[in-house]
């Protein structure tokens with residue numbers, strides 16, 4: 001419904017629909033259920049046999065002319081069932097159809113059409129209705145609705161002869177077709193050539209206060225009605241969710257403007273834009289809405305089709321600039337959905353500022369992308385103005401609200417209440433934007449502001465709702481003060497419960513895990529919160545609880561480059577947690593004890609791939625942080641492991657055995673394992689088909705073993721030559737000498 005209102009609004013702003021004598025209404029999939037007395041329900045589409053049985057029950061249709069009713073088959077030749085003999089069930093669709101008829105006839109929005117069933121008509125082959133006008137039996141009757149039921153036929157078209165020329169409407173076997181026509185328009189039904197034509201006719205009566213209004217007479221009043229209707233009709237979002245009333249709409253202008261021109265405001269609009277904007281602004285003011293001048297960037301992708309028949313594949317409209325009340329121009333980057341957009345002129349009819357052709361892409365044929373700059377008017381109900389402005393410039397608006405709250409300005413509380421319904425969406429779309437652009441989270445500022453607002457609000461439920469959309473990784477060191485303030489107003493129990501919630505997987509917007517950037521900043525955050533040991537200890541327990549379960553699988557995995565690099569990343573995060581423990585100044589010592597105990601228990605050789613990067617990350621830390629972090633204990637664990645490594649027995653000079661980590665156990669892999677494990681075998685020449693060769697390449701490369709594999713392209717199948725390389729011994733020696741170096745380094749850095 002809503003988008004129809006918007007379409008009508010755009011049409012209206014464009015000067016309205018030119019008056020028409022008749023129009024087809026959109027086809028309907030669901031047909032009405034028609035029951036005829038003494039016959040029963042009509043099964044649709046109507047078969048020829050049913051139509052013939054029906055005709056047998058019909059009466060010859062009379063023809064009303066002035067006061068007399070005549071039977072004259074040279075004027076009208078058809079079978080008819082009077083209203084008393086017919087029952088029609090529209091399954092709730094009739095109101096919608098009548099609104100479509102009103103729109104199609106360009107009748108004002110403020111009025112309403114009412115349908116009065118007239119009769120059921122069945123035309124057999126050769127039957128027709130000659131040119132005539134419908135008699136207006138009721139003062140309110142302005143038009144006729146003709147509904148042609150599904151029935152196979154040819155001929156029998158309804159032709160309406162308006163001042164704009166004749167319009168011809170055919171019926172259909174597969175859909176209910178409908179035509180609305182003004183009663184004074186001359187019309188006729190052409191002779192049916194084959195099959196049957198079955199039609200319902202209705203008198204359309206004009207109701208409502210504005211019934212006397214002339215078409216296009218008061219565009220402002222009509223636009224006002226449409227805006228009111230738009231902002232009070234709840235719609236279900238396209239991809240699921242609760243039905244909600246729209247919060248904004250953008251009307252796209254025909255001209256493009258520079259951001260500088262925007263400063264000049266509405267007075268600078270060009271051509272048709274000026275008058276359209278004037279009507280919309282006046283209507284908006286009457287409907288209690290605010291209008292903001294903005295710039296839109298439209299991107300359309302169309303299928304090139306064949307023979308120039310383009311169809312729209314995708315369109316994206318972003319509000320790039322918006323003019324604030326004080327004349328400053330903001331760059332909100334608001335992405336609008338189709339349901340929030342309307343335009344009198346489609347973008348396709350305007351000049352694109354850029355275009356790009358793409359060749360065949362699989363799903364589509366050739367595609368063409370076009371980009372347009374268009375002025376835009378953003379419209380929203382005044383009570384949602386603050387919410388919409390926050391969406392455009394969150395930081396600035398929230399800060400003003402905070403100032404107003406501090407000054408006990410009650411309107412601020414009202415504004416925040418208006419913001420709440422869209423707040424989760426504002427937060428998540430901002431979070432998403434930063435995720436995509438790779439910028440540091442802009443949400444952390446929002447979070448800090450929201451916490452500050454929440455501690456100033458008297459209404460705690462409202463404050464809770466403001467804090468609800470955030471996750472713990474939105475908390476930055478700069479937000480710490482706001483959190484401390486909140487902890488003062490709401491008390492420790494409340495604050496701890498909140499923090500736990502912000503850690504929960506449901507609070508996560510992106511991957512479900514913590515953001516690693518956030519964990520890296522943990523020492524600074526902890527330091528900023530250190531006056532609240534109950535909070536810092538909770539923060540660190542939760543962080544360790546997040547990190548710990550990620551370690552075992554990486555430590556157990558085959559030590560490839562990828563695995564080592566992941567362990568190095570985790571090592572840096574571990575160092576962050578330990579650094580934060582130090583900053584917590586005794587509040588999180590139990591976390592430190594847990595980490596040390598965990599690492600001492602684990603004590604496998606691969607733990608070095610975690611611990612050494614962790615120790616390196618702490619290289620530049622101040623001594624005080626190092627001392628309290630527990631990293632020295634981890635350095636002890638690491639040096640024990642390094643010692644074992646350095647002292648491990650070197651590989652025997654003639655031992656060429658290599659262990660292939662478990663994976664596949666197919667016949668080929670069994671044979672591979674056998675060759676690799678054999679201490680005496682160095683080369684294997686293996687005639688094997690392509691698929692098998694590829695499989696083996698995969699296994700060997702995946703495990704990063706010191707074995708070359710070359711295919712000798714000779715004979716059939718080709719021969720795969722596997723050769724163990726001397727790196728087997730070199731790597732072994734390197735490993736031990738590096739362990740010794742590392743040991744010396746640790747001794748120097750950690751207990752010098």
Ligand SMILES: O=C(O)CCC(=O)C(=O)O
Pocket residue numbers: 121129134146158187189199201
């Ligand atoms: O059968 C129709 O489509 C139109 C009938 C008609 O014009 C009338 O009943 O006045």
Ligand SMILES: [Fe+2]
Pocket residue numbers: 132133134144187
């Ligand atoms: Fe008629």
